[in-house]
Amino acid sequence: MNLALIGLGTVNRGLLELLLEKRDSLLKEYGFAPLVTAISDPIVGSVFSEKGINIEEILSLLMKENNIKNYSDGIKGWNSEKTIKESNADTIVEAIPTNLETGEPGLSILRTALNDKKNVVTTNKGSIVLAYRELKNLAEENGVFLRFEGTVLSGTPVISLVESTFKGIEIKEVRGIMNGTANYILTKMEIGFSYEEALKRAKKKGIAEEQPEADIKGWDSAAKIVIIANVLMGGDLKFKEVSIKGIDTVTEKDIVKALAERKHWKLIAAAKKTEDKIIASVAPEILSDQDPLSKITGSINAINFTTDILGNIMVSGPGAGKRETGYALLSDLLYINEKKKR
C-alpha cells in the first residue's frame, strides 16, 4: 500500500509515529508494510518520493525545524491535488482541519481522491457530516474504500465496533459523552475551577484547541451524532436538524447545586430512531450518580448503544490525542489492507 498524507498536523504525525513504532508487529501480524510515498501540507511542506519517504527523517525534521522543506530526497512543493493525481499513492490519508459549514477544503480533496480511484481514510468530520452518502456512493462507483473511524471518538472503536461486532443487531438509541474538552471542563468545575480556569487548563494540557468554540457550543458533538445516525443507524440526518445546546449554558452555581444532590452535569449527544426518522440532540444534562455515564470524567468519552438484542452496550475510551487519533487512521488502513487481500 502506498500512502499519500494530506496534512501533516498532529494527527498524521501521530500516524507516522505509530507506523514507525509498530513496523515489525504490523508486518508480522498483518502482512502490512505500507510505504508513505507523498506528504502534502501547505505550511510544513510537501515531498513526493516514488520509492518511499523515510519516516525517521521526516519526524526528526519536524522536531528540529517544524517543517520538512529540507528533506533529503524527492520532489518538493506539490499541492494536495497534484499529490493525489500524480503521486503513485493508492491510498489518501487526509487529516486537515475540519470545517463543519462547507467541509472545505477537505471535501474537494476527498472527491478528487475517490474520483481518481484512490482509497480514502480521514479523521476530518466536515466532509462526512455534510456529504456521507455522496462520498460513499463515489467510493462504491470507483471500487475504492472510504474509512473514517477517527471522526467519532478518535481511536476508540465506534464505527468498526458496530460494523464488526453488532452484525444483525439494530441500534434503537445512542447516548454519549462525545467531546473531551467539554467533559474535561465540566469535570474540573466540579472540583472548584471556574469555567475560565478550566478552559485555560484544558488549553494548557493540549485537550482544548485555541479556538474551542465548536467543543464548548456542542457543534463538535453534533457532528459526531450526525455521523453515528447516518452511518450506524441508517439515517439521513442533517447537521441543522440537530437541536444543539453547549456547556456555555451551565453555570458554576448549576454544577454546585447538582453536586449537592450527588448529580453530575454532562454534555450528552443523543440520537433516537422514531417511526420514520432519527431525532438527535446535544445538550447538557444532569445525570444521577447511578448512571454509568456520570462516571466518565476528564477527556474520556463514552457511548451507550441501546439495541434490540443485547439491551445496552457501552464503550468508553479516549476521544482525542495525537497517538489515539493516529491510531484511528492506522486501524482504517489495516481494514483496507485486510479487505484488499480477499
Next chain:
Amino acid sequence: MNLALIGLGTVNRGLLELLLEKRDSLLKEYGFAPLVTAISDPIVGSVFSEKGINIEEILSLLMKENNIKNYSDGIKGWNSEKTIKESNADTIVEAIPTNLETGEPGLSILRTALNDKKNVVTTNKGSIVLAYRELKNLAEENGVFLRFEGTVLSGTPVISLVESTFKGIEIKEVRGIMNGTANYILTKMEIGFSYEEALKRAKKKGIAEEQPEADIKGWDSAAKIVIIANVLMGGDLKFKEVSIKGIDTVTEKDIVKALAERKHWKLIAAAKKTEDKIIASVAPEILSDQDPLSKITGSINAINFTTDILGNIMVSGPGAGKRETGYALLSDLLYINEKKKR
C-alpha cells in the same frame, strides 16, 4: 450453511428464536440463510432432517411438550457423535452444560467435530479453558473455524471486539466484572438484602442457576479470565494458576461499611502481563465511587482493557441471558459465513 445443534437448552433455544426473528434481515444484509439440519439433546430428543428442520415447529413443541420427540419429520434418536459424523451439517453449534474440571462431554464433542472437518461454534467454557491451544491447532489442521464468543460475556462482544477493532494494539492488563450472578447479589446486598435473600431473588429471576457455586466461588470468572488471557493476550495460563476468591468471603457488614465510605464491593477478575507470563486473579475488591466499574450494577458485566496505544477502553453489556447468549452463537456463525465467502 447447514447447522447441527448439540444441546437444546436455553442457549440453543435462544439461537433458534433469533434465526426465526431475524430471518429476513440476515438474508438481506449478510446473505445468511442457514439450515438447521440436525438437533441432538439427550433429554429433549434428537432429529435429523437432510432438507432442514422447521424451527417454528421445534419451538412450538418445546413450548407445549418441552421435548421434540413428536417432531413431524426426519430421523430420530441420534446421539451427538452420530449427529456430527452422519448428518449433512458443516457447522456444529455446541451449547451443553459446562464442566470446568474435565471439559466433558463438550471437549470430546469438539474434538470429534473438528477432526471431522466441521466448523465449531460453542458457548461452553470448559473445553476452551482446558484445551484452547489443542482445539485451535485442530481447527487449523482441518481447515475449519472454531469460534466461542459466548464463553466470555455472552453476546457482549469481547473476543470479536479485540480481534476486529484492536488490530495492532497490545493489551497489557484486563480488569472486569465478569459474573452476573455475583454482581447481582452484591448489588442487592447494598440495598439491604441478606446474602441468602439476594441469591434467592437471583434464582427466581433466572440470573443464578440452581447450583450457583461456580458463580459465587469465582470459578466462572476465573474461567473467563483464562480464556481472555490465552486468546486475547497471547498467554498460556492454566485455570489452577488463577488465584481465586469468591463473594462468599464478603459479609453484609463489609458491604455496609464500604457503602458508608461511598465504596462498592465488586468481584473483579484481572489479568496482567508481566515480563514472561500472565498473572491472573479473581477476588472481591472495594472500589471507589469514582471507578467506572463501581457503577456496573445488577447482572451487567464490564471489562476494562489497558492498552499500549489507547490507554483504557471499557466495554459493558449483558453477561448472560437466553437471547444474549444465543446472539453470541449467531455472531460467530455470521463471522464464519463472512470468512467462508472470501
